[in-house]
Amino acid sequence: MKNTSLFILFLITIAITSCASSKKVTKNLEAIFESSPEFKQGFTGLVIYNPETKETIFNKNEDKYFTPASNTKLFTFYTALKILGDSIPAAKCAMYGDSLIFKGTGDPSLFYDNLSNENILRFFAKTDKKLFLLKSNFKEEHFGPGWAWDDFNGSYSAERNAFPIYGNTVEFEFKEGQNSPNIHPDIFVDSVYSEKNKELGKNIYRNEKSNKFQFEKYKRSKKSTQNVPFITSEITSAKLLSDTIRKEVMILKKLPENLQLDKIIYSNKADSLYKKMLQKSDNFIAEQLLLLSADKLSDTLKTSIAINYAQKSLLNDLPDKVNWHDGSGLTRYNLFTPRSIVALISKITAEIGDKKFKLLLPVGGESGTLKNSYKANKPYIYAKSGSLRNNHSLSGLLITRSGKTLYFSFMNSNYIVPYSQLTKAMEKILKTVRDHY
Template sequence: MKKNYLAFFTLLAFLLLAGCKQQQLVKQIHRTVTDSEKELQYLAGLAVYDPAKGEMIYDYHADRYFTPASNTKIYTFYTSLRILGDSIKGLEYTVRNDSLFFWGTADPSLLNPNMEQEQDRVLEFLKNRTETLVFLDKPYYEGAFGPGWAWDDYNDYYSAERSAFPIYGNVITVSKQPEEELFNLSPMAFVDSLLVIPDSSYTSVRRDLKSNIFTLRYGQNADMNEQIPFIHSSELNIQLLEDTLNREIPIQPYDPVFVNEQERYFVNSVSTDSLLKVMMQTSDNFMAEQLLLMCHNELTDEFSSRKMIRHALDSLLPELPDTPRWVDGSGLSRYNLFTPRNTVHVFNRLYHSIPQDRLFNMLAASGESGTLSRFYKAESPYIYGKTGTLSNNHSLSGYLITKSGKILIFSYMHNHYMSSSSRIKEKMEAVLKELRDLY
């Protein structure tokens, strides 16, 4: 009997001590968070969740809405894992007599310069077919840009236009090493649209706002590797494919009656995980936008980010703590609004449904890969997650591995700061290290 009492009081003392330590940690974190917020004059929100206990261990402004920037991709990531299979449909097709009719699925991987050459399956398939190739121009009614995108970002690589049949990532690539005399251009079909101005005081490539005319300026011994979005059209993208395959491809309107009367087939391009890994680690906006279009096409045979988002919120994420404003796949739009506890909710769902090795492999790792490769360095990565940055806004959400071996889920969001983002990251690192070392 005495032994039972002793064991009981020992356990009680241990629990009380653990509770006191956690309370002390919470106070310490709260002081660091609020002092940083006051010093740098921004709005901060932080939610920290212990999935093993099933409880929120720290909550500061976790129910407030923030501009998430690329943390929006976390929701696109979750949606894609729920809707898409193991492999991406690179194109769909049907065969009638001596013609092969094919159409797009919004797959962004075809000849994409930001991916490894795994995507050659579609190219090899089309190259090796003996039938006459005919492209069916499937309707795409959404704009090239998402709602609320900044118009003057049109020249930047991260604003590549959305489309039903992208090629080359809908960008041109201009590159040159200092020891090289000539610039490399891909795709070469744009060579006559490139105006070169040598001996400039600076190096840049700029596209005309309303046409595919590019001006390249470069200084002596300049090196560069620039990607510039081109204005896409079905005619242009098929012309680029014709140049690559060295064969003519006539275009016809997509007729759903004709298509559905035939046997339909598809060609897989890349693994879904490889596409998601590029999106999550390098924060590829184009991948994110196309993924939402692919998801909607998979469900309805149509392309609509707006309808896909509505379906995701109604059917895939009906239990979010707070109703978000979600308008695009990438987070380029400042219309997006999410709360930290929403993002923790999504990461908790992922944690309990995807094997940890697979999940962490697709995320940026602190000090090692993606947008976290230069930050939060340690002997081994202790953060796996997703950053999000727009001017005056920065967020980081994901998983944190403590020194005691526990895994925490967190979302740390910052809006409306006037300092440099590096100072924000310094303040964030102090908080995250406290969690890592003391929990």
Template sequence: MKRIVVLVLIVCASACKSGRITKHISRQLETPFYDNQFTGFLVYNPKTNDTVFSYNANCYFTPASNTKIFTLYSALELLPNNIPAFKYKTDGDTVTIKGTGNPTFLHPFFNDSTALNLCKNYSHVKVICNNLEDEKFGPGWAWEDYDTYFSPERSSFPMYGNVATIGKTDSLQVIPEALAQNVTEVLTRKRRKYNQNIFYYNKKQQDTIEVPLVIDSTLIKQLWQAILPNKVSFQNTNNESFEQVAYGISSDSLYKHMMAVSDNFLAEQMLIMASSTLSDTLSSQRVRTHILKHQLNDLKQQPRWVDGSGLSRYNLFTPTSFVQVLTKLYGEIPRKRLFNLFPVGGKTGTLKRYYHGNDAPYIYAKSGTVGNNYSLSGYLITNSGDTLIFSFMNNHYRQSTIAVKHHMETVFEWLRDNY
């Protein structure tokens, strides 16, 4: 009898707590600030399997870079502990290498030289880099972003992050050096000529800039010739299967950097690279279809998922879908490793200036920002020690994104202190 009474009291206390939370957050979301925007919010406790709060959770939103959560999940499901740098086969003094979409080869941040080191051991190098079915740009990407750092082209065998890195101390410094002659100092807002590898560096510029490359056969030959003079030739793919795989850097180091700075190029290439585990012909669409059909066939609302980065406004996801995927990650990946992959509120990456904790971080999450839209999905640690999984999505507002973040922060802090 005593045990029943205790259970009843626990249930009543839980119901009262839930009701108090629902009442408080609902009151916040019903203020005039949210009148002229579309908002969705879902909070879930994986320990008790309880929905803590739900508001428009089954409605579709433009997710922006929250899409990268699905990309991270796909990579963790399909890629090994070290990334597949490229596939290859040897024949005497000749090595043939085929792209896997690996974005780290000679990348300014990772500077992976796995392919270069292997090729140096052979007299002849044949490169296959036309085995990608994807277009260089994703569907729905903004064409006017062609010269901006966040919109590099996709390719099967990227080099240097598919960008020209240009800076100045006493003189101009250009990576890759082979393109130094293509850079002109001039007063202009544009950083590259449209559809040509002719670059502009503003004379008043102080910072190092990254400008997307136009990936074509002429450029690829020029870059390979610069690093392996008179060794390299190119051939088209013939759908021949390559059994040998060379592995590069730690996969987690790639995931962590992609999530921390919300790198669109790395996200796109991660999906392409994941497709190399399914077929020698690369296709990010194949990966998205595979993941949704198999690992994520239980999603309550199937998303419209068109790219890896979230650059496209064609993407449509619900808060429920993000919480479901975050819950899968929480159950499958050790907590320390998982939280290390996400930006940390007040500490790292895109969350460094927001969601500060008192004595310790309390938010581990991925943000998503595109004009008039801001979302945040991830994990919240309460003062009571519970981990809550949430997705807070805001679309079509006209006020500043900073104001949206501050209003969200008020809700998160209240949850942290009162749950």
């Protein structure tokens, strides 16, 4: 009886201490927000949640909607995590007489960013059959809804398609002293031309409507590399694959009657794609993951299939409805609330645990998009950042000096101060929580 009473007293003491700590943090944060010019004219939301006590220790505009930018990738990650399983399907295929027929699933990894190609290359290498790339059930625009039309030349805005290869970009490398670039893959060599146009500067520009690339020809003083998206098609995918594996790849528009593509070739462990997407904020991987998810659900590559399924079956318990339109967050149509993102983080950690989630996320001062931010002797921020002009969000895990793991979502829309100034003000807020809770 005595031990029970002591235990109850211990629990009451913890509750009182926690409550006092929360009140102190709330008071400190409110004072910082009130005195910080960075938060005066823009719109800010912040939710900080203690999963151990199930207590929201601070909230500011928790139920208001913000432009999440690349925080959208957290939703893409959770959706793919629940749908795809441990490995990424690279192609569906079947044998038909002297032919091998295959089609893409949306897998972004083929010859992209040092991801493994071993399984798919071995598959193509060991067959002596004729290769046919089947026209896919790709029911999507190559760009996402609301993407900026003039971003077509940026590597962060590569087109979406069913059979990606080389990240759907062309690499142009200028070595020191060169006035013309090395081009990879080299099937685009004849599509590149130079012209005298100082407005081009050091950059390569693609024609908006065709795979024609131009540059200013002059001797470069230092090495530089630029990746430029190409316009995708089944024909281009077949040519690129054929050139790479040194075997002819032909296009097949329709599957022979009664034939099923019943064999699946897998490429990479799913975690390897998730880590690149989250740490490097890779838009291309994010978009293709939703196509992969849709293909597994319905054999149709259409982003909205994956999003609608997630909203109805995976995210229907979030506190606020999500306004979700793409995988990467390139569109400004996406709108989420801070408390819904924190609820999503709770769902992710319930699925894979804090420890694994920390391994996939950028780490403040150490890795990914946060390598140069939130530096500390001991890392305390493990989070996904997201930025579109005048919008910046950061959501993830915050480790306090007392050893507590907190979930947070810090969202800013329509800010007008310099980005560096805003993030320093955010850092002051988060350090206060780290040090005083």
